[in-house]
Amino acid sequence: MSKQPLFERMALIGVGLIGSSIAHGARKHGLVKHIAATARSEATRTIVADQGIVDSVYETGPEAVAGADLIIICTPVGAFEAVAKEIGPHIAPGAIVTDVGSVKQAVIKAVAPHLADGVHLVPGHPVAGTENSGPESGFAELFEDRWCILTPPEGTDATATTKLQDFWQALGSRVEIMTPRHHDLVLAITSHVPHLIAYNIVGTAADLETVTESEVIKFSAGGFRDFTRIAASDPTMWRDVFLNNKEAVLEMLGRFNEDLSALQRAIRWDDGDALFKLFSHTREIRREIIDAGQETEAPDFGRPHGSETED
């Protein structure tokens, strides 16, 4: 342990990719004295126990949250209301309740009504992940150099927000605070719509009559395979994201469609200048993402090539 623990007992409700990564990171950096976790399925409880990254694991929430001063809800967003209803009455006054959900307005609506006065709700969203899911896919470094967004509702105790900010920074994250509404707009364009169109093109390609699925797979190195990574993300989690950030997703999708129609028209009418102008601009944006430390500079994402191939 590198420093004084920030919390006595952390309760993770759900231990998938994110929950297990928090457990690994908190353990590595000595951020909490005791890690409790819940998992509905026996299979997950066994994996979590075998990994030894939590100190106690339970089937239901009330036992896990009893005596906890930090509670992190890590289930898919669709389960939040039921979780809050179940654990709400068992949370000690003064505890911080947070989450890792990809939407924030809907989460506050689902959770806040079930918490007693004196319990601090500070919703959070670590903008980090991989295409893998499940407790065995987590690792302590997942949050390093990534951003974590906190969206405390108006009137939230500032000390609670600061303490949670310290926790995420100790996990290696940079922290930004914004309103829940703005969060949902920002994530709609940086995450939700990209996932939707990735799912969509992979679906379209699979359903064609003129091109076989085997051809799509063989020649995927032409660009298609880049989309399949995020289209391999957890289906339950993503269903819940779209159902719970409907308004912002539909708004951003409207903009995407408008722009795509203009591109389509430019192709139809041989407007090479319009195409060239857009294609040059987008190149600069990748450069800025690399400069901001949010992406690798290695060509092809640093994928192995040829003889370096992993298999």
Next chain:
Amino acid sequence: MSKQPLFERMALIGVGLIGSSIAHGARKHGLVKHIAATARSEATRTIVADQGIVDSVYETGPEAVAGADLIIICTPVGAFEAVAKEIGPHIAPGAIVTDVGSVKQAVIKAVAPHLADGVHLVPGHPVAGTENSGPESGFAELFEDRWCILTPPEGTDATATTKLQDFWQALGSRVEIMTPRHHDLVLAITSHVPHLIAYNIVGTAADLETVTESEVIKFSAGGFRDFTRIAASDPTMWRDVFLNNKEAVLEMLGRFNEDLSALQRAIRWDDGDALFKLFSHTREIRREIIDAGQETEAPDFGRPHGSETED
């Protein structure tokens, strides 16, 4: 040199990412006796000469193709007609003329009329690349384990096709032969439309008023950054691809839009089952691409995480 050279003199018309990678590969595997190249700009000629990966470099085509038995056109597709017009009269009978363009019907239309009888046109397309461009970005392993598609027009000399197939296989590629028309359809869905929607979403995100560009960059790890890699590809090359495969691109884009409208409707009407079903299916396709050796299995494309970060 590991074996008898397949060709006496190879002339590369243009030495960007693909041309320079062919030069590196041909040199590494001893596939040709002499590598000649052309580059319009002095800057490129200097880089190519300094790299020492070609034996002679010229400003114009006729000198490069004189005496060549293999000519590979590696310029953007929009320049093919001018190139063919320039080099056509100087190509020796019996030589093989091929290319690396991402479209094939338009290429045959642009090049074939300028070749004399006895010159063998065997168009080709190595489905490989990175987001980088220019002669300094090439490397010998680029084609290893990737597919190269050959689209000989009807009546092409079978010996010429076989010889070119041997060349690509020696560079490490697997070779598939198909009609030019089918190639253009397959690539429209596996490469051209993916590039178009990647360019499009990056453009949309950059133009929003409600979300700043700095926010898009900060929170790009939520999925957006995966699209920026192919949206950083060479603008001239891609403008030419869309203008020269208009019909197939618009057809596949129509399908994409149709499917996206259905998804949009599912979100609007809370049809979680429809979303879940699609999101589960797309996951399997990535698995198949990995199993086919066309993608890395490492999470997040094997990007470095946290303390392993390259900088």
